[in-house]
Amino acid sequence: MSVRHAIGRGLEYGRSFLQMGLLKIGGRVAAKLRADRLRVGHSVRTAQPQAFLPSRYRYYRTSLRGLAAQLQSASFRRRLTGGSPRNRVLCLAFGLGVGFIEEQLEDDRKSAATCQEIQAVFRRKRFQSTMKPFPSGYKLEDYIIGNQIGKGSNAVVYEAAPQCSTLKDKDSNCSLVQLREDEGEGERTRSVMCCSLRNFPLAIKMLWNFGAGSSSEEILKSMSHELVPAGPLAVELEKEHIVHDGQFGVLPKRVSAHPNVIRVYRAFTADVPLLPGAQDEYPDVLPARLNPAGLGNNRTLFLVMKNYPCTLRQYLEASTPGRRQGSLMLLQLLEGVDHLCKQGVAHRDLKSDNVLMEFDSDGCPRLVITDFGCCLAQRNASLELPFNSAWVSKGGNASLMAPEVATAVPGCGAVIDYSKADAWAVGAISYEIFGKLNPFYRGVGLESRKYEERHLPTLPPADVQLVIRLLLRRNPSKRPSARVAADMLHLSIWGGKALANRDSTGMKKLADWLLCQSAGVLLKGCRGPSGNSVEVELQRSFLSNLDLEDLRSAMGFLLYGWGQRPAHVLSV
Known part of the structure; x- marks a missing residue:
């Protein structure tokens, strides 16, 4: 319970007695208390709880300066000395009121301590990438380039595999690479098209370079925001200092690894090559040495990342996830956005094209936020x-x-203020996840500049509908943060109806549930591959970000939503 809530409870007790017609009585009691204090001196001002009071009230002397103890002690003293019955009732009621407030504050302190202990345990277990490390890879020649797998407004992406010499364990990939080099043109194209993600585990992103010049220093400075999700060894050590004077003045600290944020393994500059499809797909961005009419510079920035099967848009065009899968996908986006916000990064270009996808061993989609070209960092x-x-x-x-x-x-x-802008974009993308048209795309109906909340389309899952409507509130001060919205879904999916009460008993149940969740996740992590499933990763992320106030806000939104009576929102 917050201090504001505690003060409000005290005011409610006072107001109830005033409404009972005890204003004059309270004035007389106050005057009498002042007289007693002046008469008996310092000893009464520091009155302590009497021995017959419950022992739990004895800590009031430090937490609430003995106020509850003074009031209750005064009530019992007046009972023994023949004070007015109404005066005794008034003092005792105020004392008990303050006591109840302090008791709830103590429960909150215990719940907060439990959250902090759980958070400390899971923050030590950092996210580990499943990609095998390779020692070099700072040159374009270190990779075999395959097919084009994506193209945007400022870059093109190709599938890739490291050369044999860059691999830690030289296995069947070497024979595949050698085979491709020896094949004829027709057979080469066919074999490239048949290659799986196992043969091309990496993706190389080549940025367009129109105005950054052709020196490595200028390229790294101009495109430094692309390195926000880069790992600690992404850039060669001798060039590391260059990117600390980037486009926004100073490059921020790079975001730490997270299962729902892309990881850049290598970043380097190189001459723009003539890759497959370049003359047809993007002739204007080629340098003059490759296309006389091209406008690009000779060198540009290359980023090496993990290769993912598809984007979120491509997946949703082919299939519609079920209710639970959709909730988990929405939750992953919120977890990724919360991770970025806490490290001072706003993506500013969230859309289904900029979310990559793969599947865990259970077939659940894993979402990863990518493309930081427009980010604010x-x-x-x-x-x-x-x-x-x-x-x-x-x-x-x-x-x-x-x-x-x-x-x-x-x-x-x-x-x-971009602190809740990405969370709003997640709310809009959620319509696509649940099989609806995004209401904010051109030609669909709504504009973010002037829409009214009552015109938002409805979604079948009532619990998800509540979260999305809260995320799409026009006023950011009334919109939950990505962390609170994520906590709402966590409680909805795994919490159960037992957490629907917000009284002190409900908070105790919440603390017990958190401890059970922690034990379950730790046990799953000891079982091997199952510990890397999407659901376990989400639970770990939730437990490593526990905060009592965020949980309280999430439960408040779940119970009261738009100011209506509690709905069946804990039923996924």
Whole structure:
């Protein structure tokens, strides 16, 4: 229970007695208490609980300065000295009221301590990538380039495999690479098309370079925001210092590894090669040495990442996930956004094209946020961007800009707060996950600049509908953070109806449930591969981010939602 809530409870007790017509009595009691204090001196001002009071009240002398003890002691003293019955009732009631508040505060302190202990345990268990490390890979020649697997407005992505010399264990991949080099043109194309993700475990992203020059220093500085999800060994040590003076002035600390955020394993500059399909797919961005009409520079930045089977958009075009799978997918996006926000990064271009997918051993989709070309990343982690000119970029994809971003007006002292903008975009993408058209795409109906919340389409799952409607609130101050929204889904999926009460008993049940969840996740982690499933990863993320106030907010939203009576929201 917060201090504000405790004060409110005290005011409620006082107001109830005033409404009972005891205003004059309270005045007389207050005057009498003042007289007693002046008459008996310092000893009464520091009155302690009497021996016949319950022992649990004895800590009030430090927590609430002995207020409850003084009031209750005064009540019993007046009972023995013949004070007015009404006066005794008034003092005792106020004393007990303060005592109940303190008791609930003590329960909250115990619950908060439990959350901190669980959080400490799971924060030590950092996320480990399943990719095998390779010692080199800082040159384009270290990789075998396969088919093009994606193309956007500022980059193209190809599947890739490390050369035999860069692999830690030289196995069947070597024979595959050698076979491809010896094949004829027709057979080469066929074999490339038949290669699986096992043969091409990596993906190489080649950035377009129109204005960054052809020196490695200028390229790394200009495109430094692409390195926000880079690992500690992504850039060669001798070039590491260059990227610390990037496009936004100073490159922020890079985000730590997370199962729902892409990881960049290598980043290097190289001459732009003539890759398969380049002349047809992106001739204008090629340098003049490859295309006389091209506008690109000779060198550019290359990023090496894990190769994923498809994007979220491609997956949703072919299938519609079930209710539980959809909830887990939404939850993964919220976990990824929360991880970025806590480290001072706003993605600013979340859409289904910028979310990659794979499947765990149980067939559950695992989502990964990628493409940080439009991100806002500042070392002060404020997520606030000065908007003093119309030339300041607000991010990408205007259709999925949060209302506070889309309606921002440039001016002296104007600032855009991105702390809840990505969470809003997740709410919009959720419609696609559950088989609906995204209501904010052009031609569908709504615009983020001027939509009304009552016009939002409904979704079949009532629990998810509540979370999405809260995420799509126009006013960011009334919108839950990604952490609180994620906690709502965690409680909805795994909490059960036993956590529906918010009284002190409910908080005790919540603490017991958290301990059971922790034990279960730790046991699953000891069983081997099952410990890397999507559900276990989500539970670990939840337990490593426990915060009592966030949990309380999540339970409050679940129970009261839009100010209505509690709904059946804990039923996934």
